[in-house]
Amino acid sequence: MLSNSAKYAFKSVLFLALNSNAQKRIMAKDLAESIQAPKAYVSKILQELSRQNIISSVRGPKGGFYLSTSNLDGYLIGIVLAMDGEKKLHSCVLGLEKCNEEQPCPLHDVIHPTRSRFLAYLNSETILEFTKKYPKDDQFFE
Amino acid sequence: MLSNSAKYAFKSVLFLALNSNAQKRIMAKDLAESIQAPKAYVSKILQELSRQNIISSVRGPKGGFYLSTSNLDGYLIGIVLAMDGEKKLHSCVLGLEKCNEEQPCPLHDVIHPTRSRFLAYLNSETILEFTKKYPKDDQFFE
DNA sequence: AATATTTTATGATAAAAATCATATTTCAGA
DNA sequence: TCTGAAATATGATTTTTATCATAAAATATT
Numbered sequence: 001m002l003s004n005s006a007k008y009a010f011k012s013v014l015f016l017a018l019n020s021n022a023q024k025r026i027m028a029k030d031l032a033e034s035i036q037a038p039k040a041y042v043s044k045i046l047q048e049l050s051r052q053n054i055i056s057s058v059r060g061p062k063g064g065f066y067l068s069t070s071n072l073d074g075y076l077i078g079i080v081l082a083m084d085g086e087k088k089l090h091s092c093v094l095g096l097e098k099c100n101e102e103q104p105c106p107l108h109d110v111i112h113p114t115r116s117r118f119l120a121y122l123n124s125e126t127i128l129e130f131t132k133k134y135p136k137d138d139q140f141f142e
Numbered sequence: 143m144l145s146n147s148a149k150y151a152f153k154s155v156l157f158l159a160l161n162s163n164a165q166k167r168i169m170a171k172d173l174a175e176s177i178q179a180p181k182a183y184v185s186k187i188l189q190e191l192s193r194q195n196i197i198s199s200v201r202g203p204k205g206g207f208y209l210s211t212s213n214l215d216g217y218l219i220g221i222v223l224a225m226d227g228e229k230k231l232h233s234c235v236l237g238l239e240k241c242n243e244e245q246p247c248p249l250h251d252v253i254h255p256t257r258s259r260f261l262a263y264l265n266s267e268t269i270l271e272f273t274k275k276y277p278k279d280d281q282f283f284e
Numbered sequence: 285a286a287t288a289t290t291t292t293a294t295g296a297t298a299a300a301a302a303t304c305a306t307a308t309t310t311c312a313g314a
Numbered sequence: 315t316c317t318g319a320a321a322t323a324t325g326a327t328t329t330t331t332a333t334c335a336t337a338a339a340a341t342a343t344t
Binding site for chain 4: 171185200202206
Binding site for chain 1: 288289290291292293
């Protein structure tokens with residue numbers, strides 16, 4: 001459903017949302033350690049997220065990554081799209097070209113409601129809103 | 143969600159269910175063409191499905207693949223498991239180790255009901271039952 | 285200004301998934 | 315019993331995804 005990259009991206013953003021702000025930046029190295037993911041890989045993902053304005057960054061000493069208030073208003077879907085793109089998220093479970101609402105394949109009816117609910121959720125919830133549901137001291141990142 | 147292999151497997155089995163029987167076998171070549179998938183790849187998948195007794199086969203001239211009546215009684219989940227294995231199907235959307243029913247991650251509640259419904263369905267429906275929902279002349283396989 | 289620290293850009297390597305190729309085995313039919 | 319048609323076993327190749335490495339750019343601190 002989600003690529004590894006998307007999962008790491010999600011965790012990274014979530015972690016930054018809970019633990020960073022414009023004044024308190026977090027280095028790739030520390031973030032990687034916190035979410036238990038390979039540093040070099042996470043670095044690359046952070047760079048891409050930053051390039052796509054989903055997270056913010058500052059170079060140099062005392063630099064690092066963080067979420068600006070504007071970043072916090074981004075929708076969750078953005079994280080996933082930044083990593084996996086549009087297509088992966090919408091194609092038929094069986095990869096049938098002709099499958100759609102009008103001509104649903106038998107599996108369509110089973111999986112579609114679920115998936116559209118998931119997508120609708122990602123489309124309607126901001127990072128900030130999502131984060132509020134997390135207990136402050138939560139340590140899910142493992 | 144499902145690997146490419148699982149999708150091809152699904153289509154293959156579906157096609158065999160609708161178009162084959164012990165007397166009327168279908169060659170890999172023809173099946174591949176019917177479901178618009180690469181022949182060599184499909185062949186390999188068919189071999190694996192056959193090895194796992196999800197489909198049946200006969201070698202030599204006039205040979206080919208087919209579904210026996212006993213094959214038709216197999217559950218849909220078998221096809222997916224044969225290709226993707228157990229793990230892929232159950233892990234947390236975010237890949238969080240600590241995420242489960244007792245300690246669900248925030249996405250868990252969004253995705254879990256959907257997914258378990260999907261799995262429950264695959265677990266409860268046989269190939270035969272599934273096939274009955276298909277119109278006889280259906281050509282979805284493209 | 286110099287230095288050290290950090291992101292950024294770029295691309296290399298490794299691992300996994302998808303795809304292809306082929307020699308071997310099996311069997312129907314002549 | 316020979317021949318050709320098919321699956322089977324095996325493994326090679328290609329593509330994609332995941333991961334790592336490093337030189338260049340930016341900036342805070344001295």
